[in-house]
Amino acid sequence: MNADMMVVLNIIITLIFIYYVVMHGIYFLLILIGAFGQKRYHQGIQFHEFKRISESSLTPPVSIVIAAYNEEKVIVNTVRNVLQLHYPQFEVIVVNDGSEDNTVQLLIDYFKMKPIDKVFKKHFETKPVRAVYQSANHPNLIVVDKENGHRADANNAGVDYARYPIIAQIDADCLLEQDALIYMIRPFIYNRKVIAATGIVRPANGVEIDNSCKIVKRDPPEKWLPLFQYVEYLRAFQWSRIGLSSINSMLSMSGAFTFIRKEVYFALGGANIDSVCDDFELTVSLHRYIHEHKKKGAIMEIAFVPDPGCYTQVPETLKAFWSQRNWWQRAILQSLWWNRDMAFNPRYGMAGMFAVPFFFIFEVISALVELLAYIIAIVVLVFRIDTPSLLMLQFIFGFLLGTLVSVCAVLLQATTRMRQEKTGTLIRLLLAGFLENFGYHQFHIYSRLTGIYDLLFKGKIAYGYRERTTYKTQDEKEGTASPPDDFPYGRDLV
Amino acid sequence: MNLFLLIAKALVILFGIVVALSVWVVLFNPRAMRREASAKRGRMALRESLLGYLRGEIHVSAFSTAARDKEPLLIGLVAQIAEELGESARRKLIYIFETSGTHHLVQKELTKISQSRSWQQRQRTATYLPYIAINSVIIPPLLRALEDKVLMVRFSAAHSLSKIKATEAIVPILEKLALPARWPIERTIEILNEMGSDAIDTMLQYLTFPGAKPDGKVYAISALGMQHTPKAIPLIITHLTSSNEEIRIHCARALGNIGSLEAALALCEAMHDSQWEVRAACARSLGLLKAKSALPFLVSGLGDPAWWVRYNSADSLAELGDEGLNALKEAFTHDDKFARDISRQVLQERNLMISGQGVTQ
Numbered sequence: 007m008n009a010d011m012m013v014v015l016n017i018i019i020t021l022i023f024i025y026y027v028v029m030h031g032i033y034f035l036l037i038l039i040g041a042f043g044q045k046r047y048h049q050g051i052q053f054h055e056f057k058r059i060s061e062s063s064l065t066p067p068v069s070i071v072i073a074a075y076n077e078e079k080v081i082v083n084t085v086r087n088v089l090q091l092h093y094p095q096f097e098v099i100v101v102n103d104g105s106e107d108n109t110v111q112l113l114i115d116y117f118k119m120k121p122i123d124k125v126f127k128k129h130f131e132t133k134p135v136r137a138v139y140q141s142a143n144h145p146n147l148i149v150v151d152k153e154n155g156h157r158a159d160a161n162n163a164g165v166d167y168a169r170y171p172i173i174a175q176i177d178a179d180c181l182l183e184q185d186a187l188i189y190m191i192r193p194f195i196y197n198r199k200v201i202a203a204t205g206i207v208r209p210a211n212g213v214e215i216d217n218s219c220k221i222v223k224r225d226p227p228e229k230w231l232p233l234f235q236y237v238e239y240l241r242a243f244q245w246s247r248i249g250l251s252s253i254n255s256m257l258s259m260s261g262a263f264t265f266i267r268k269e270v271y272f273a274l275g276g277a278n279i280d281s282v283c284d285d286f287e288l289t290v291s292l293h294r295y296i297h298e299h300k301k302k303g304a305i306m307e308i309a310f311v312p313d314p315g316c317y318t319q320v321p322e323t324l325k326a327f328w329s330q331r332n333w334w335q336r337a338i339l340q341s342l343w344w345n346r347d348m349a350f351n352p353r354y355g356m357a358g359m360f361a362v363p364f365f366f367i368f369e370v371i372s373a374l375v376e377l378l379a380y381i382i383a384i385v386v387l388v389f390r391i392d393t394p395s396l397l398m399l400q401f402i403f404g405f406l407l408g409t410l411v412s413v414c415a416v417l418l419q420a421t422t423r424m425r426q427e428k429t430g431t432l433i434r435l436l437l438a439g440f441l442e443n444f445g446y447h448q449f450h451i452y453s454r455l456t457g458i459y460d461l462l463f464k465g466k467i468a469y470g471y472r473e474r475t476t477y478k479t480q481d482e483k484e485g486t487a488s489p490p491d492d493f494p495y496g497r498d499l500v
Numbered sequence: 501m502n503l504f505l506l507i508a509k510a511l512v513i514l515f516g517i518v519v520a521l522s523v524w525v526v527l528f529n530p531r532a533m534r535r536e537a538s539a540k541r542g543r544m545a546l547r548e549s550l551l552g553y554l555r556g557e558i559h560v561s562a563f564s565t566a567a568r569d570k571e572p573l574l575i576g577l578v579a580q581i582a583e584e585l586g587e588s589a590r591r592k593l594i595y596i597f598e599t600s601g602t603h604h605l606v607q608k609e610l611t612k613i614s615q616s617r618s619w620q621q622r623q624r625t626a627t628y629l630p631y632i633a634i635n636s637v638i639i640p641p642l643l644r645a646l647e648d649k650v651l652m653v654r655f656s657a658a659h660s661l662s663k664i665k666a667t668e669a670i671v672p673i674l675e676k677l678a679l680p681a682r683w684p685i686e687r688t689i690e691i692l693n694e695m696g697s698d699a700i701d702t703m704l705q706y707l708t709f710p711g712a713k714p715d716g717k718v719y720a721i722s723a724l725g726m727q728h729t730p731k732a733i734p735l736i737i738t739h740l741t742s743s744n745e746e747i748r749i750h751c752a753r754a755l756g757n758i759g760s761l762e763a764a765l766a767l768c769e770a771m772h773d774s775q776w777e778v779r780a781a782c783a784r785s786l787g788l789l790k791a792k793s794a795l796p797f798l799v800s801g802l803g804d805p806a807w808w809v810r811y812n813s814a815d816s817l818a819e820l821g822d823e824g825l826n827a828l829k830e831a832f833t834h835d836d837k838f839a840r841d842i843s844r845q846v847l848q849e850r851n852l853m854i855s856g857q858g859v860t861q
Contacts, residue, residue: 027507049620052656053576053627054583063726064686122848125841127807142851195684196652402508406515413518420525429529436522 015382015391022379023400029368030407036249037241037411041418043248044312059188059195060092066194067095068187069268070174071164073157075103077178079474080319082116084178086219087477089144093187097146100178101164104133104154113149118142130162130276138167156467157261158277158284165271173271175285177262179319179474181210184220186315190265193309202266202292203309204259206244209236210317210477217479221317226431230438231327234446235320237438241415244312251310255361257293258338259308261285263316270295270306281344282467283337290345293357300355314424319475328453329470335373335457336466342366373454379404405443412439543573550581553596554589563596571605579631590631597632606633613641619650626656630663639666646676655687662694670695670702674716685719692723700729707735718750725754733758737766748778756785764791771797776806783809787816792823799827802839810838814846825852 059065070088074081081100088098102110113119119139133155141147152163165173172194176182183189186205193200211227226236243260250256264285274291277284289308296306321327342349342365349366351358379400385391416435419425426432460466552558563574574596582590597606609632613625626645629638638660645657646669658677661669670692677688692699703720706712721739724732733755740751752770755763767782767789783801786794794816801813814831817824831843847853 050652052623052652052659053579057583058690062686062690064690066686120848120851123841123844125807125811125838125845140849145849195687198684403511406511410511410515410518413522417518417521417525420529425532426529427533429526432529433526436526 012391015386018378018382019400022375022382023403025372025375026400026403026407029372030411032364032368033241033246033411034414037245037414037418038249039252040245040248040312041421043252043310044422047248047312055192056185056188059192060094060185063094065094066172066191067097067170068093068172068174068191068265069165069168069170070096070098070176071161071168072098072100072176072178072180073103073160073164074100074105074109074178075154075157075160076105076107076109076472077474078105078107078109078112079476080179081109082112083215083219083477083479084180085113085117085147087181087215087221088176089147090184090218090220091182091187092184093191095170096174096187097148097169098144099148099150099164099167101150101152101160103152103157103160110149110151114139117144117147117149119147119149122148124148124167126167129166129272132159132163132166132279135163156279156284158279158281161284162276162279165268165276168268171268173266173268175261175264175266176316177318179210180207180262181213181215181219181221181317181477183315189311189313189315190263193311194265194267197307197309199305199307200309201270201296201306202259202264202289203311204247204256204264205311205316206247206314207260207263207316207318208239208244208314209320211236211320211322211475213317213477215477215479217481219477219479224314224317226426226435227320227322229322231324231446232320232322233434233438234442235327237412237416237435237442239320240419240435241412245415245418248310248312250361251308253360254307254356255364256308256310257289257357257361257365258286259289259292260316260318261288262318264288266292280467281337282340282461283333286337287341287344290341290348290357290362293354293361294345294348297354297357321473322475323473324449325471326473328449328456329472331450331453332457332460333469335370335454336461338365339370339458339461342370370458373451373458376404376451377455408443408447409440412442415439542570543577546570546573547577547581550577550593550596554581554585554592560596560599564599564602574602575605575609575628575632579628582631594632594634598634606637609633610637610641613645619648619653622648622650622653623656626653626660630660635664635666638664639668642666643669643672646672651679655691658688658691659694662691665695665698667695667698667702670699671706674703674706674719675713678713678715678719685715685722688719689722689726692719693726695723697727697729700724700727700732704732704735707739714744714747717744718746721747721750721754725750725757728758730758730760730762733760733762737763740766740770745775745778748773748775749781752778752781752785756781756788759788761789761791764789764793767791768794768797771801776804776809779804780806780808780812783812783816787812787819790819790821792820795820795823795827798824799831802831802834802842803836807842810842811846814842817843818846818850818852 072084085098085100100113119141122138122140124138133153135150135152137151139149139151148167150163150167152160161175172191174187174190190203190205193203209227209232211232212225213221214223216222227233247256261284274288274295278287281287292308299306321330342362345362348354348358349362383401413436416439420432426435549558549562553560578593578596582593596602609625609629612621613629616622622645626642629642642657642661646654648654648657654676658669658673661673673688673691692703703724706720707717717739721736724736736751736754739747742748748770752767755767764786767786770782771779773779773782779801783798786798798813798817801809804810804813814828817828828843828847831839834840844853
């Protein structure tokens, strides 16, 4: 290889090195900001504040919208979990998005649903609604049975039927803490400027529920693949998001746990039905909405509640994991492309000047940069080019920095009230932080790269392969659960 | 290249620190858990002592050591127990802080509320003062705290003043926390409501005060409604025709909450208000009053252009018993499709009718 080529190679390796240092440096800073943000949050909670919220007749009522597509394994216990929430007034709207399994029939049978002719002002064009049901046992439970149109369409249909001013969107596989609504409504109550909020979402794979579907155990998952994701959720969905939220740059409210004022949802035109994943696009649209109304004098905010309120199932097989991460990558890429005018545009404040470029450069491009690094490594090895120390350094940096961020996320966790009681579990989490760079991380990068390819070259929108595991109550585990009379499905699907 | 090596060395050192930190956390985790358990036991023991004191089994002097060693713990526990056991426990627990061994704690907190540079500290003190000192000592600093530049401190001070039923704080609260653009109205109404019946006369006087802020009036009217105060009805009715839309809405809601038929006629008349929110609130309140005289007004509300007016009218008709239900059934022959649909929905929601099929949109 000639000298010019060597210079080019060295420049590329140097740029990749700088890229990694900057990326992990920012993540590290975000985690630290997040730690301070969480401390501030806990200091701001007043004595008996949550009790007052839970008992006040003036606490705003909430409409919980659950979009469900082929969720027969989880839907009954998810709804039971939501119905036992500790909150003065709420309704639950399950939108069956044209499921091909028994989702809707299970709901009808278990909760004694009866058809009802609901009258409402239609705000969104959605796929046709086939029927609406109301539970005879739980008057605050409604099931909207509609034709399939993806999650955004189902959420829009659900919001159309919502009666209350605050909408909570959760996924059909989510379990909520009993006080989750109280935690989440707090920013809306104490800050008029808050138009939307999200909170900490954690893997549900190690969660146990009692016979009333209340969460009683919150252990990390047993298996290694979900455990790696647990550490990733700690790092990216907990500390980093608190950090990003502190600087008004949180672009991704999890669709599994989003709260939004209904009037704002209407003003945005609802969730974008053409998007790969509606939650990322909804958050970016919210930032756009906030900044476009700022000039008119309206000050609005998105809040992040650093209390773990929601648990969602993470994939336990590589196939399901690949499908999910592929989908997320497509969602981010599509949304950032649609909103590219926000990048480096001071009109959009921190969202434009930091968040959109940050997500594009470090959440979309990083997979490609890492691919480039591996290609260079192969070229160097195959052609026996004399840059081994530089190359080795590059990989060591990648490994060290990634590990540093993950381990710090776990360590920070150990300083909070959400610490692990068992030392063995703490060791497993720390080990996961060290080991995720050997295999898990590379497979994640592969999933993201295929996501980019699938969107750019195939225009793929659909989620793809997904797995669900039934949440079992104590009685169901012991085989002593008794479903309601005339419930025809036995115990397996409850 | 040297720079690379330098950063590489720095990272390796940093990584070493993280590894060392990990090992340290793992090794000390059991110890930390033991200390946490021990702290919990200490807390439980102190709690038991406080409960023992309330039962008359332990003398107040026993807490002078706790006041030295576990000052924040003692204050926090006293507040918690007082909240659990009520007013008489609160008064008795305050006595702990009046004894010679613990009185300095009160002085310290009183200094903090006015002089601390940390707003969280001022807020915390404003929250806990009612549990550690008698009213005459804490009311003046709490009233001054209503002027604090940080809203959360003002809010905590207002809460504490309402807890001790300091009625002299009502007007300052109405003036200082009537900030609907910045501060949710519901929170202030809750504070006023917590004042209890002692606050009624002051709030009624405020409504007649010529310089009263419209926002303050809204809060007072709502709190009077939550207090179910019949003697407020005439005054609230006069405000039902106010030029301020917010006042009219809250008057309509308050009249429903008070629950006296005396307000029915005024609410029926207000069903013709130009603002749909007022009409919706009137329709809802007429249902709460079970005012049968309102039947024609509610039937007419079934055809209102606003969904909430239609829904509340139908729901209130269902509250009127057979006459209302018959009116809803008769509405099936109504010319207005919206009136027919909303009547059907309300009957179905109450399980008084089974849906045929399909969805009406």
